[in-house]
Amino acid sequence: MARVISVFLPTWPTDRLRRQAGHTAPSGDAPLIVAGRVGNRRLVTGVDAAAAGLGLTVGMSVSKAQALVPGLLVERADPAADLASLERLAFWVLQRLAPVVAVDPPDGIVIDSTGADHLHGGEAAMLEALIGRLTLSGVTARAALADTWGAAHALARHVADPTVLATGPEMLAPLPLSALRLPPAMASALHDLGLACIGDLLGQPRAPLTRRFGPELCRRLDQALGEVAEPIEPLRPEGLIEVRRAFAEPIGAAETIARYIGKLVVQLCAALEERGLGVRRMDLLCTRVDNRVETVRIGLAVPQRDPQRLTRLLHDKIETISPGFGIEIMTLAATLTEPLDARQISTLDATAPDLSGLIDVLANRVGARAIYRAAPVQSDVPERSVRRVPALAEDGGLGWPDHWPRPARLLHRPEPIETMALLPDHPPNWIAWRGVRRRVRRADGPERIFGEWWTRDAEMIAVRDYFRIEDERGERFWIFRAGDGEDRATGSHRWFLHGVFG
Structure with a gap:
């Protein structure tokens, strides 16, 4: 089943102007409008x-x-610049999200996210991350995810706040x-007939509506309901390296x-190889006879152009391709590339094992964010002293602290515990964590x-x-008291468990 995201940018012209102005942009509290000419009239656009x-x-x-709001900031409308900037945002x-993305002018982007949600932690997490990134970039956005472009477009503009997931009409x-x-005139004419919402159309006979309003009305309704396909023509950046194969007869067998x-x-x-590049992200687009596009996205930890490795990664995704009544065009594109120089390999020199192949297989199955390693950060506060980095990221040069032992497992957040201890410097006699009481034998x-x-x-x-403590069963924990045990201003004097030793 297809899944489509529609991103609605309600204040795109003014957001673009503020982003373009940078630090010289007017305050967000100052009202700003964009004005353009429609005939001889100067209207707010x-x-x-x-x-x-x-x-x-x-x-x-x-x-x-201007009469309603004294001191109103007015900028000239530039639809061409708005569209060009919207295309850059779509790129x-x-x-970052999916292989099929297109502009939905004048104020939107449409994304075919079929099969891409598992790489981003699910549909809800994918929408939340997308809206969060746009918001941090100074762009007001709402998004909806539905089974069709028409449904997602409608929900993004009339329901989403800021996101909505839909699974049916x-x-x-x-x-x-x-x-x-x-068209506005058609919607006004339907309203004059007493049809105010989409639900009023669902039970109406099609023939009278088609005779009066033409085929556009029923076509748009069927597109929103999924009865008629509405293909998305994906954007392709200039200089994109891609290869294409069209078939005289559609293919469908996995082999x-x-x-x-x-x-x-x-x-x-x-x-x-001709350009001295390696691929970091590769998209396979399979265009079916019904104009639906099945997509597969492959990411790599390091630049590659080994045909065997790339073929194997794509073969692992064949089961996710639904050929329908047949595939008539296959396109393979290198959407993210990096320089890759040829290297001479010597069997005499001892080299570290190449883990990139394993990482690529795992990342394309469970998502790149699920494959990482921990790296140290210069901070004495334990929860700030570690961060996640890509599995093959270069070593930053920082070492792990070795002046005091640290637990193998650090909890995401310290959990409160019940305990009894002499203040200010004595360890507790016992602790109660997650409903289990443990007597402290060593500390x-x-x-x-x-x-x-x-x-x-x-x-x-x-x-x-x-404190490092050990209970009667030999299990060891890392606990702390908030405060120095004497002055309440230094902390609440409550106890927490922060880690578990292996």
Whole structure:
């Protein structure tokens, strides 16, 4: 089943202007509008959140807007620049989310995310990450994920706040007719007939509607419901290295698909070698006879152009391709490349084992974010002293602290425990963690860790006293008391368990 994301950018023209201005941009609290000419009239074509909150809307005359809001900032509309910037944003999404991304002008992006959600932690996590990145970039966005482009487009603009997931057409019924991407005159004429929402259309006979309004009305309705296909024409950046194979007769057998994948990979690697490049991300697009595109995205830990390795990774994904009634075009594209120089391999020199092949297999099965290693960070606070880095990332030169032992497993957040101890420097006699009471047989400490005052003011005089303890069953834990045991200003004097020794 296809899954499509529609991203709605309600304030794109003003967001683009603010991003373009950088540090010289006006304050976000200052209302800003974009004005353009429609005939002889000067109308508002875009508003930011501050202007919308003051009652200004698209289509209002600029003179009226200035009369309502003294000191209103007005910029000239530039639809060409808006579209060009929207395309650049779509290319950014293409590199990070899914192989099929297209512009949905004037204020949106459409993404075919079929089969890509598992690489991002699920559909909800994928939408949340996408909206979060756009928000951090200064772009106001809402997004909806549905089975069709039409449904996702409608939900993103009329329901999502900021995201919504849909699995059927029932959410479309209460939406206004304008959500079907109908011409304004057609939506107004339908409203005059007493049809106010999409649900009012579902039970109507098609023939009278087609005779009066033409085929556009029923076509848009069927596209939203999934009765008629609506292919997405993906963006392709200039200079993209890709190879293509069209078939006189559609193919569908897994063995045939695998054979042609191997041929395309060899051609792609030859093109990469001519340019001295290796591929880091590769997209396979299979266009079916019904215009639906099945996609496979492969990521690599390091640049590669080994045909055998790339072919094997793509073959592992053949089971995710639904050929339908047949595939008529296969396209293989290197969407992310890096320089890769030829190296001479010597059997005499001892070299470290190459783990990139294993990492590539695992990352393409469970997602790249699930494959990582821990790297040290310069910080005495335990939860800040480690971070996740890509599995083959270069060593930053920092070593792990060795002046005090650290647990093999550090909890994501310290968990409160019940205990009894003599203040200020004695370890506890017993602890109760997750409903289990444990008597302490051995203990070592305290190790005092001070707060980082340069991080936040609350840590100016905060301290923690850490102890390593061992219970009667030989299990060892890392616990701490918040505070120095004497002054309440240094901490709450509550006890927490922070880690478990292997």
